[in-house]
Amino acid sequence: MAASATPRIAESDLVAVAFSGGIDSTALLHVATRSGARVLALHVHHGLQPQADDWAAHCEGVARELGADFACTRLSGSPGRGDSVEAWAREGRHRALHDMAVAAGADLLLLAHHRQDQAETFLLQAMRGAGTAGLAGMPRSQWRDGLCWARPWLDQPRGAIRAYAEREGLHWIEDPSNADVRYARNRLRQSLWPAFPSAEAGLAQAARWAQQAQALAAEVAQEDLARLSTPRRLDLAALVQLSSARASNALRAWLAPCTAAPASLIERLLTEWRAGTTLSWPAPGGQLHAYRDGLYWAAESAVAPLPSTVDLSRPGLHPQPGWGGAWLVEPASTGIAPARLARLTQQSRAGAEQFQHAPASTPRSLKKACQQVGLPPWRRGGPLLFDVEGHLVAVAGLGMDARAFADQDEMRLAVHWLDDSDLPQREGGTKSAA
Structure with a gap:
């Protein structure tokens, strides 16, 4: 040799x-x-x-x-x-x-x-x-x-x-x-x-040329996605302004960490989507959703877990594996008293809940509250937290219900929901004290 x-x-x-x-x-x-x-x-x-x-x-x-x-x-x-x-x-x-x-x-x-x-x-x-x-x-x-x-x-x-x-x-x-x-x-x-x-x-030699072409396509996609996307959302309105080949290349690269999208799906999405439409497409391992001119990926999930009791009275990261995320609890100037967070019921939506975003606002149906902040329909299932008296305390994706805020002379904790996709960004940060 x-x-x-x-x-x-x-x-x-x-x-x-x-x-x-x-x-x-x-x-x-x-x-x-x-x-x-x-x-x-x-x-x-x-x-x-x-x-x-x-x-x-x-x-x-x-x-x-x-x-x-x-x-x-x-x-x-x-x-x-x-x-x-x-x-x-x-x-x-x-x-x-x-x-x-x-x-x-x-x-x-x-x-x-x-x-x-x-x-x-x-x-x-x-x-x-x-x-x-x-x-x-x-x-x-x-x-x-x-x-x-x-x-x-x-x-x-x-x-x-x-x-x-x-x-x-x-x-x-x-x-x-x-x-x-x-x-x-x-x-x-x-x-x-x-x-x-x-x-x-x-x-x-043809394979070597293909390797160069693939490397070039990856570089172009990286440049395009830096302008058009976040890990969760792809700007469809901006994507379709690109040439057909460049849009397909960027879309494929954005989907790569989530799913092996077949060419037929890429073509369908770019052909069927129109500005302002809400559409969904099945894909290997989950679904793609077009909502408010953005594209979102939703992985397949099992049936929502049964109601359970959780204790969020101490600061830290509290993983909820069945729900695909974790509750992050931190000291805050506006928040909920620890005693109220000690015994919470965690469950999915029942259908008649109302949510109050701020102390001076009017309670609205959960659907309207989600629409107001642009929370996509497929992320509205929960979990929801209720105190021992059955009052809504917090909703994943919306935050804390203002009616649960503690008085100014009490210790206060803020409760936020983090999807699993957010958790790697916080490695080395606060861990659960539970």
């Missing part, structure tokens, strides 16, 4: 190598063990082939022979009816590799993917109608959940890896499933590469 293809590893580092026992991972493990690093070979036993036990034993023997430590995980369960065997195995393999690497204290995992793998990924994604994110294929390196997944040979042709393995006299496993044409990659390997031997380099 070329020197530039050798992973750069500090001698003191523990480096994990995903080791299936095939030619590519065997060659990578061989190179890694000669880098001066302490190497851990990670093998995943899928349980899908009758030879799987023998392969695990072979991999352990090779790892020991090369001077690497060895760890193996056997996947439990099996693909469900109608599930893709490839997808099931890939998901389980990624999870097992991550867990083994982290448990051993490694933060770098080397994968033996090469140029032909990248070319195949590009072509398969193109046939599925993928956008630039899919066409970009596999990244050279990527941090996920505290682990760097690195592919040092992504630009290396497969022939160069085979030549290295043969020259070094390495021994590897030949998986018979690689000849099974039921799998799309195998059909490509048996038909495309023999007919178009130069296609590998061209398709891999």
